[in-house]
Amino acid sequence: MTLITLGILLVTAVVTASLIATSLPMQFSATILSKTVVNAEVPSDGDCLDVAVIGGGIGGAYTGWRLRDRGLSISVFEFSDRVGGRLFTAELPVAPGTYLDFGAMRFKSGAHPTLNRTATALGLNIIPFELGYGNADETIWYNRGKRMRNTDLGTTNIPYNLQQGEANDPDMLLWELFKNNVNITDTYPSLEDLFFLSYPGDTGSSEGYKTIAGGMEKVPRTLMEKFLEANTTHKLHLNHQLTRMERRQTGGYNLRFRKTQTVDGVTTPVMTGNTGLTMCARKVVLAAQKDAIQQIDFPEFKNNPEIRRTIDSVEGFPAGRIYLAYNTKWWKTGNPDITHTKSDLPNRQTYDWSTGTNNVSIIMASYHDGDFTHYWRELSQFGTPIPGSLPGVNAVTDVVKNRVEKYLSVIYNVSQSDIPETVGGAMMLWDRYPFSAAWGYFKAGFDERKVRDMIYKPSPSDHVYIVSNSWSADDLQGWAEGSLIAVDAVIQKYFIE
Known part of the structure; x- marks a missing residue:
């Protein structure tokens, strides 16, 4: 869906920054905005939230949804103007009816049972993920100059x-x-x-592989919608960044936020005026990535070497995707049965993605990770956005387009001069706060089972919990399932009395 600029919301006498809701349906956007709290006075003990959830990605949305019917006052605080985190879906206007997944794009119903059950419970349409691995010979390998x-x-x-x-x-x-x-x-x-x-x-x-009709972002969006509908005390605070947590003498925590603003997908702190917000919560759930958690000033974590070491037990890997749209599927010339390629070039993998109702076709021209993400980040700083590109953080410049087409021409054995002009494009790089990585791996010397036992509740004397796939088992660090498992573990152990 297109980026929709939302009107300015008035709450009491306070005017918020304009919120840009990326790929959210109008009905859902209205539901969220009607329950979004913009500012509040420093709360008294009686005004404490039962639970504050930090992060509006799938982990935070799932936490709210799991706790929605327990009679608790719960608020979710999200750094940006968008629900979903790394489950991010957008529509390319030049190819109506297509959805681009920039983060999670698929799952396995058997290997990821929690996500499968949740999507089913939400009434989402689970469909086969048709791209790649449909037949034994649909992949071109291009390595060391050979196909x-x-x-x-x-x-x-x-x-x-x-x-x-x-x-x-x-x-x-x-x-x-x-x-x-x-x-x-x-x-x-x-x-x-x-x-x-x-x-x-x-x-x-x-x-x-399976996916969700309309894009994977529908999972956290729908979770959040159901959470907000379940109780009038449930709130969502968009554009709020948690900077510090402090214990209260009477119990619970003061949470100090600064307001942020999002323009074309780029979220930055509001540096002028009264930009602070302090909330009180009896319990805090951190549904965020490792790097984002490390930047929260919480003395009980920062002053404990064992907790600091445990949180820092994983190394994150950035990743990204680049999509290009054309009036013809030129990459099928001479390769009619190929849907997927793998190579040692900086774009690493490609997919024959989808075709719009107007016959404009999209190729995922790059699906890369590690240092290649920094490579594309550097290139994205040069040139101007191509016609039909999504704006802001998702823009594809002519420099990026020309470079990725150079690699596509070699992989598909098509002269670059024969590649037609693009009619649109979009990209996303997961390498900056609050998503400094797309997935991670445990560093050497750590017993991941012991890490997980501690990471769910790092400080025994505090009601502060971490639910994130950053510390998940095996390759679940790269799947939404890892976050859902962490949420279930924390709720089962610390919220069921």
Whole structure:
């Protein structure tokens, strides 16, 4: 959906900054704004919230939804003007009927049972994720200047000078390494088997990747909508950044916020006028990434070396995506059955994404991570937005477009001069506060199980909890499921009395 500039909301005598709701339906936007609190006096003990949730991504929205019917006064505080966090969906106007997912774009119903159950309970339309892995030979691999397909593995068609036995399928090579170097003689479990071992209550089988019709952002948006509808005491504070937490002598916490403003997707602090807000809460749930949590001034965390070390136990990896729109699917020329590519070039992966109702087609021209994100960030500082590009933080410049087309031409074996002019584009880089990373990994020397036991409630004497996939098990650090599991664990252990 297009970026919609919302009118100025008046609450008592206070005028908020204009809120720009990215890809939120009008009906949902009105629901949120009608329950958004802009400012308040310093609260008395009797005005304390039961629960303050910091972060309006899927973790924060799911926390509110799980606690919605318990008779608690709950407020969610979000840094930006948008609900969803890294579940971010937008519509490209030049290709109506298409939805671009900039963060989470899919899940597995068997391996991610909590998300599957939640989406079902919300009445969302779960559909197959058709892009990639639909058939055995739909992927082009372009590495070290050579192209190949999956069916080339193990044959004389593989374009590398490999010894006999080295040209096998990578899974077979991994199995040989495993079998020859450990004292396990049986087959080792697949990643999905490991998920089933982790969640023995789930008896589903692999059904391939799934997604949500209309984009993955519908999950947190709908969670937040249901949370707000459940009780008149439930509130959502957009454009508020938590800067400090302090214990109150009478119990609970004073939460000090500064107001922010969002323009074209870029959120910055409001530096003039009365920009502060202090709220009181008996319990605080931090539904945020590691780097964002580390920037909160909370003496009970900052002055405890063990807590600081535990929070810093993971290393984040930035990531990003670039979408380009064309009047023709030029990348299908000579490659009619290819939907997915992988390469060692800076755009790493591509997907034949979708086609609008006006036959304008979109390719995910880059799906990259790590240092390549910094590469694209640097390039994005040059040039001017291309025609049809989303604005602001999601803009694609002509410099970015030309560079990514250079890589696409090599991967798809099409002359760059034969690539038609784009009619639109959009991009998102997850490398800056409050999302300094798209996923993470545990640093060496940490027992992740012990970390999770502590991270949910770092300070035994405080009612402050962390729900985030930053410290999730295995590769759930890169999936929404990790955040939902963390929320469930905290609620089960600390909110059920």
